[in-house]
Amino acid sequence: MQIAKKILLLGSGHANIQVLHQLALLDQSHIKVTLISDVTNSPYSGMIPSYMAGIYKAEQLHFDLLKICLQYKFNFIVQKVEKIEARENRVQLSDGSLIDYDICSINIGIEPRTIPNEPNGQTDIIYLKPISKLILKWDELIERSNKSNEKIDFTVIGGGAAAFEIAIACRRRFPDSKHKIRMITGDHQLLFSQNVSTRKLAYKNLKRLQIDLIENVRVIKINKDELELSDGQKIPRKVCLIGTSAQASPIFRLSHLPVNHDGFVRVDEHLRIEGFQNIFAAGDCCDFTARSLPKAGVFAVREGPILFSNIKALIDRSSFLIDYKPQKYFLTIMVSGHNRAIFSYRGFAFEGKLAWWIKNFIDLKFMKRFQ
Numbered sequence: 001m002q003i004a005k006k007i008l009l010l011g012s013g014h015a016n017i018q019v020l021h022q023l024a025l026l027d028q029s030h031i032k033v034t035l036i037s038d039v040t041n042s043p044y045s046g047m048i049p050s051y052m053a054g055i056y057k058a059e060q061l062h063f064d065l066l067k068i069c070l071q072y073k074f075n076f077i078v079q080k081v082e083k084i085e086a087r088e089n090r091v092q093l094s095d096g097s098l099i100d101y102d103i104c105s106i107n108i109g110i111e112p113r114t115i116p117n118e119p120n121g122q123t124d125i126i127y128l129k130p131i132s133k134l135i136l137k138w139d140e141l142i143e144r145s146n147k148s149n150e151k152i153d154f155t156v157i158g159g160g161a162a163a164f165e166i167a168i169a170c171r172r173r174f175p176d177s178k179h180k181i182r183m184i185t186g187d188h189q190l191l192f193s194q195n196v197s198t199r200k201l202a203y204k205n206l207k208r209l210q211i212d213l214i215e216n217v218r219v220i221k222i223n224k225d226e227l228e229l230s231d232g233q234k235i236p237r238k239v240c241l242i243g244t245s246a247q248a249s250p251i252f253r254l255s256h257l258p259v260n261h262d263g264f265v266r267v268d269e270h271l272r273i274e275g276f277q278n279i280f281a282a283g284d285c286c287d288f289t290a291r292s293l294p295k296a297g298v299f300a301v302r303e304g305p306i307l308f309s310n311i312k313a314l315i316d317r318s319s320f321l322i323d324y325k326p327q328k329y330f331l332t333i334m335v336s337g338h339n340r341a342i343f344s345y346r347g348f349a350f351e352g353k354l355a356w357w358i359k360n361f362i363d364l365k366f367m368k369r370f371q
Ligand SMILES: Cc1cc2nc3c(=O)[nH]c(=O)nc-3n(C[C@H](O)[C@H](O)[C@H](O)COP(=O)(O)OP(=O)(O)OC[C@H]3O[C@@H](n4cnc5c(N)ncnc54)[C@H](O)[C@@H]3O)c2cc1C
Pocket: 010, 011, 012, 013, 014, 015, 016, 036, 037, 038, 039, 042, 043, 045, 046, 047, 048, 049, 079, 080, 081, 082, 107, 108, 109, 110, 128, 129, 130, 131, 132, 162, 165, 166, 249, 251, 282, 283, 284, 285, 295, 296, 297, 298, 299, 300, 333
């Protein structure tokens, strides 16, 4: 009789969520699946800005992990993974317990890079990462504002696509211009990695929606009521939404796994952690050594099927693992207003309702497949 292989999925990111569903289609007498996640509901990042704008309901963009695991009769442990003891084939959880595995797949995303703040200056600081916590904090803020009807000023710190969409979402949720919204983009200009046409459209929309923009300046400290900027300015602040570049989970260094200079775990072309036969990693948490990849959900989504196929190969004791070949260019669609978005691919961009329609279609289709 074949002994069931213990498959451990760490983190419920965009790749592992697909693996979970695919594993359910296999002969269950050969596998014993366990999901470990620090949250019970995992959000799909592409829909977060529109959730914050009040367009989607929470259940539309969340994977209910408990429901999925109950349905497939998989084990589900709600805890933070603290350490991976790869030589012993086990992981350590936050309560100290140890869980064994035969095959492990890690998809735990990234952590925020915090900006120094005064000891009494933590109020109303919301980091965009991890995305599960962002939603909880935003919901608290909305509840408070519904009760008090107070004027809220928002500062979105960061100049990338997520920060841009969040600034737009704030305006859609708080359309009255009595609520001031500003973006501070850090050392670069707004959307510096995007093409010129996209950036022009982004500037135009920020202006249209009365969102102020401060570029090429960093926030170096967050005080209780003001922000200290790298050019010496001090400006008043209320709610800060922080979308500056995030950092690797400390777990990998702590676990003595191979990491790049930024602490992201190194994976080979099969998404296997270098030097290990039975541990995979995918999404933002890893460094794909063959080519540096942007930290974007689209890569985690595309890695899901490769990850599953290679896990299945190990279950079947096959040595045929497939290579992950990331796409060179990827489509970005950023929400830019009420039912509007900017569509950007290579050097091309357009803005309007059609782009929003495409984005909404892609996102809802993804959710329908895996919810
Ligand atoms: C507002 C916003 C909008 C975005 N929009 C887009 C977009 O439209 N398109 C796009 O391509 N990208 C987008 N991104 C980027 C995208 O969020 C990330 O690239 C994507 O989430 C990475 O997916 P992942 O699967 O690697 O990890 P994640 O989606 O971050 O999932 C990791 C999971 O692991 C869990 N976890 C973490 N640590 C542990 C631990 N120690 N133990 C147990 N569980 C743990 C977390 O709770 C989380 O559920 C957006 C980001 C933000 C902030």
